[in-house]
Ligand SMILES: Cc1cc2nc3c(=O)[nH]c(=O)nc-3n(C[C@H](O)[C@H](O)[C@H](O)COP(=O)(O)O)c2cc1C
């Protein structure tokens with residue numbers, strides 16, 4: 476497991492998964508354009524390190540998490556499904572049947588201990604402390620031509636609930652207004668926004684710490700849909716297999732990951748709003764300007780030689796598809812704890828997570844598909860799902876062709892479409908009102924007599940088994956064209 480971003484980048488370099496751009500390139504659009512090209516390559520392209528951003532003495536890294544292989548390396552696993560297995564072991568530990576069994580469980584005990592972060596005194600992220608630091612020192616990107624300005628796109632935003640002191644970490648973009656202020660784009664449904672709501676009710680200033688180029692596991696965790704009130708660092712410690720090291724901020728009452736490259740310390744004031752945007756968003760369209768709270772910088776701390784880690788969002792697929800894929804795999808076993816009939820789920824890149832969710836189920840009773848739609852619409856950030864497609868367990872949700880085929884053949888639109896209304900993602904522009912609108916569930920499972928189906932459901936065509944095997948042998952012997 477990599478201790479910090481520096482180690483991950485070195486590892487990617489050794490494995491040939493990282494490309495250095497040695498030529499000087501501008502943080503205004505050029506780094507974004509090169510990153511876009513990488514993201515659009517099959518499988519997500521290489522990670523990029525821009526050694527010489529024009530005007531800055533600080534390298535920029537992008538697309539670091541933008542492939543299945545690199546996402547796995549960042550999380551220290553061979554496949555993302557390995558994580559699901561580990562989470563299942565943690566959720567349903569076997570009662571040991573003897574000393575050997577008990578010893579086998581020791582690693583599990585260790586991982587429970589790892590969940591709690593610990594505070595250290597000396598931290599790489601505070602090698603340099605700049606009370607008069609400004610954002611003009613950082614190679615923050617201008618991404619798309621109509622963007623309202625420069626945006627920090629991969630920050631880990633730390634806040635604490637002013638009443639309960641419970642921590643939240645979220646990735647919320649920050650538009651640079653000037654050297655010492657930015658927008659704070661936490662959307663209304665998110666953890667940071669809830670802490671700000673409490674602070675406004677108490678008429679109190681809310682401390683905010685922003686970690687940049689943090690250790691890879693945590694950069695993922697800040698994007699993960701953790702249930703409200705659950706500290707993202709618990710997930711961080713579990714994934715890192717060690718306790719996350721924190722250090723106290725210099726000017727505010729928060730802690731940040733010690734191994735981060737750069738930390739922005741500051742606060743948001745109750746009642747203060749400013750227009751943020753437009754911003755070329757991960758929907759592939761520009762988010763319109765809207766009012767958001769303002770982050771005031773009090774201090775920048777950083778390593779002596781920091782790298783600025785960023786990401787580009789825009790028309791899919793982009794790097795965030797792979798961050799979302801990690802959540803898809805990590806949260807599936809957790810969802811299966813309350814809905815064991817869910818076999819698999821997938822968010823296709825083109826669905827931008829909230830527009831299209833495909834779920835396969837082990838159908839057990841009439842109306843089962845509709846129960847799962849309701850569950851999805853009531854479950855954490857899955858509530859945003861605008862279209863939910865439910866298929867039987869024999870359908871591969873990761874194969875868009877198979878899913879399109881099955882939906883087309885199994886769905887009677889007059890019978891199988893469930894319409895409802897509810898909260899939508901803040902970024903949805905199709906609905907009449909912000910963050911509130913329609914949702915559609917498609918029941919593409921085989922219909923049963925107990926659901927009113929009076930005919931005989933046809934059997935799916937599969938080749939004759941023996942002949943198929945023989946065909947393969949013969950095929951292999953055929954001359955290659
Ligand atoms: C690259 C990237 C940028 C994001 N930008 C924002 C943003 O600007 N505002 C927002 O509310 N969520 C944004 N998100 C999504 C949140 O990080 C995500 O919903 C996360 O789970 C929020 O954590 P929370 O539940 O603790 O608030 C972004 C995600 C990624 C991967």
Ligand SMILES: [Mn+2]
Nearest residue numbers: 643644666701
């Ligand atoms: Mn959270």
